[in-house]
Amino acid sequence: MKSRLKDFFEVLGPSYRIIGPKIENGVVILAEIKYGDIPAGYRDSQKPGRYRLSPEKDSQVFSFSSGPDSFKRFLNPPLAELFHFHRFETGLGITSPPFSEKGGISETGLPICFMGIRACDLWALKLYDRIFPGGRVRDRTYESLRRNSLIIAFNCLYPSGNCFCLSTGTGPEVKDTFDVAVTELKDSFLLEEGSARGKEILGLLPLGHAGERQSLEKRERIETCKALFRKSIAADELPEIIFRNLDHPHWEDIARRDLECGNCTQVCPTCFCNTSYDFVYPGGISGEDKCNLELSGRRLRKWDSCFSRDFAQVHGGNFRLSRKARYRHWMAHKLAYMQDQFGLPGCVGCGRCITWCPAGIDITRELEALRPHS
Amino acid sequence: MKDTYDKSLPFAASIRWIKKETRDTLSFALRIEDEHIRKAYAFAPGQFNMLSVPGVGEAPISISSGPSDDILLHTIRVAGDVTTALSRFEAGNVLGVRGPFGNGWPMERAEMKRLLIIAGGLGIAPLRPVLRYMLKNEKPNASPAEIPPLIYGARSPRNILFRDEFRSYAAVFDVHITVDKADPQEHWSGNIGLMPPLLDKISLSSKAPDTTAFICGPEVMMRCLIEELLARGLRGENIFLSMERNMNCGMGTCGHCMFAQKFVCKDGPVFRYQDIAALLAVKEL
Ligand SMILES: Cc1cc2nc3c(=O)[nH]c(=O)nc-3n(C[C@H](O)[C@H](O)[C@H](O)COP(=O)(O)OP(=O)(O)OC[C@H]3O[C@@H](n4cnc5c(N)ncnc54)[C@H](O)[C@@H]3O)c2cc1C
Ligand code: SF4
């Protein structure tokens, strides 16, 4: 019964670039996948600064949890072209990349289907839909990659050792923002529609009927999952714990352990900071070394991190000169500022920053240390 | 207002003329090339543009012209890559512009309340549109009590920006200028010293609680002056300051300009002091 998941791939394959989980270098990453790529039956063990993947000999398909990747690498690519420029003494030509009206990346012209996105990441996606607005100031890259993207969400049944979405209220169950929600049951998958498009797609699949029994099993499985969580944060005390403790001595303590590698910002599904810069085509320069020379190139945007030393640098100085200030900015952005900026939680409890921190810095414990009486 | 052009892409603007203001500061008068954009382009005093020298990069620069002037003016101090590249441009050359961005000054207060304008150094750049606006909309027969004070501080007499314009501002404003120091050969007979003592020269006392202040300059200067203003009875809710941070996108998607939860590029650059006072008190936010 469970191999019927393959039907999804057959139905969606021609019209979507299916992005889903796959093993690479011993890690579950996201990539353009085929049905056979799904790491069925693998289980991960995640601890602060540690990730191990091993085959589990049960009949579950989705027993693994999130790896370092998230949708963000696909909707907000680590390196994106903003426009092409051609500049000459008395003129300037700007051409934007050929965004596809259908959505998705221009080369294939296909919109993206996210297969197996989890509840925490759906909250992050919702946040991204506010960060990169389609309104007054458009972000054309995000807008076109997001356009017509299809969301096949999965309810988590096994939290990793670092997951704490239960306490942030962002998981483990998917509630909205999806087209189809999938719950893995003992012998089958329960599919639920979340949009008109989802309904249409379910109509194309040879499905059996689901009834009371399946709904009950889904509930039981989600409740079992909830009992497995080992980490939590005091989300109901946010953002006050942060705002009241901006001068807490504990920031100094974290700064002594922090390596400033920026891993946490790269893996966090809600981190979005970036820097754009101009890339001039080699040979694109003619004339003397004066500024009215003719040249062409591209403006590129790359992921950046508030841990970069010059991130808040200006001509006269650096607004976050100390490591303590940079770590505080990151954690405060996640746990306090984002809620204020976008009306949604900035930390969705995915635990990625904990797993992928080489120093094993754990945001849940650092927050705990800031709390009074802890 | 809805923009009818894409603010994520630079549009071409040609340089009409360039004026050397001081040793390291130049004013550029720009004309937007595309007719459609030229018509759609409208800004509020205090907003800024991202100026692009493709191949070098982009820099946020305040708009210094008045809202109804027929050229777009930018007054730029040579600081680093982009501003140096701009300083090598000549009239007729074309650069890229994105904008306008930011919120601007609460201009309705310029009409309603008694205004106090304080600028330090290049901080006059985002305030010049306010000055131009008020010059144009001069209130006839303003009583002396209503004349808004304008305080400006510069490093030295030769660093005074828009120096030849202050005479015309004196028709509408009660102008007070001070310089940090003056060489004898500069023949300066005006004030020498810091800006706070100038606050004693303007009569605030009874009007202080109703006075709105617009301030722009180096952050240390603004912090110090705000303290003085509060001590003189101005209210935190009536003090507005324009902040500077590192900026890359101008649209709130790059994260560089964050000042705690505020995006200086879109929630600012103009902030009501009261709204950020607690944040200003914390170092390195
Ligand atoms: C809202 C706003 C309005 C401004 N208005 C004016 C103006 O009217 N006239 C004027 O001369 N200057 C103004 N500035 C300052 C101006 O933007 C900087 O001097 C300029 O960005 C320096 O760019 P650069 O490429 O020449 O220097 P760089 O070679 O970029 O060197 C300066 C360093 O500071 C970084 N940087 C990024 N943003 C800023 C910033 N805002 N200020 C300083 N450094 C920055 C650069 O990335 C780099 O690390 C304004 C800044 C802001 C935020
Ligand atoms: S801060 Fe850490 S746990 Fe929270 S969303 Fe980001 S990566 Fe996940």
Ligand code: SF4
């Ligand atoms: S908290 Fe950890 S992952 Fe983040 S920058 Fe510091 S050492 Fe790197």
